[in-house]
Amino acid sequence: MKLSAELKSFQDRLGHTFKRPELLAQAVTHASMSSANRDDNQRLEFLGDRVLGLVMAEALLKLDTGATEGQLAPRFNALVRKETCADVARQIDLGAVLRLGRSEMLSGGRRKQALLGDSIEAVLAAVYLDAGFETAKTLILRLWGDRVKNVDEDARDAKTALQEWAQARGLQPPSYVEVSRAGPDHAPVFTIAAELETGERREATAGSKRQAEQAAAGNLLSALEQSA
Incomplete structure (x- = not known):
């Protein structure tokens, strides 16, 4: 060939x-x-x-x-x-x-x-x-x-890091809610919210649910660390 x-x-x-x-x-x-x-x-x-x-x-x-x-x-x-x-x-x-x-x-x-x-x-x-x-x-x-x-010695994906942050404070694991889905079936765009039981919440948009969840978790974790 x-x-x-x-x-x-x-x-x-x-x-x-x-x-x-x-x-x-x-x-x-x-x-x-x-x-x-x-x-x-x-x-x-x-x-x-x-x-x-x-x-x-x-x-x-x-x-x-x-x-x-x-x-x-x-x-x-x-x-x-x-x-x-x-x-x-x-x-x-x-x-x-x-x-x-x-x-x-x-x-x-x-x-x-x-x-x-x-x-x-x-x-x-x-x-x-x-x-x-x-x-x-x-x-x-x-x-x-x-x-x-x-590679970061504490390399973790954002969802894992957020879950560990919550567990260290005696909270339930974060939940992920699909806020919206747009675009055609072959190229959907998802907006996902990461939420803690205490009410903190951040959203993110991406071309797959997994990517949007990771981005939302990262956004929430950053906000929590900045407010600490």
Whole structure:
């Protein structure tokens, strides 16, 4: 199989030349473009998530030999979560070469955080299948770069941090309420409110419920810390 000029350029940005280019072609094919003769990247995404997890777990253990599981877990989560994966995908302009169906393309799929995060995992799996674990590991550590050694020692997502803040004060976990949903079905926009039983509340808007909940939690936590 011959790669297009765009995928050859992407190989350069990625830093890996595929012996089996069909793996890369599959890795950049979204489910909206799959067909009987064209596999999508969902199975590769499943594998890539595990490859990434193993590499990061090993790297964190090596970086801090005295860290407890409780210290390592939030750092690990910060390095493998969709937001970080999507950031790496943008770093190598993965969105530019994704094969998307028309509706997904029109809804801004090349910029969607979840889609980019899933796709970089598929690309990592393709590298693993093409050249083995050590090659995939070297590539992952290069792409993640200083994120590994600079990961916040108390790295937690906003929802976890807010829940811990509430529990430390004897409060029930925060609740998340869908305030509104706008936009077409293929590109919804959600407004979510994060609330504490004591009445504090902040809202946020994003393209997925998960992102909106995280943003609302972050907004509320910031407000609580500023008023402390």
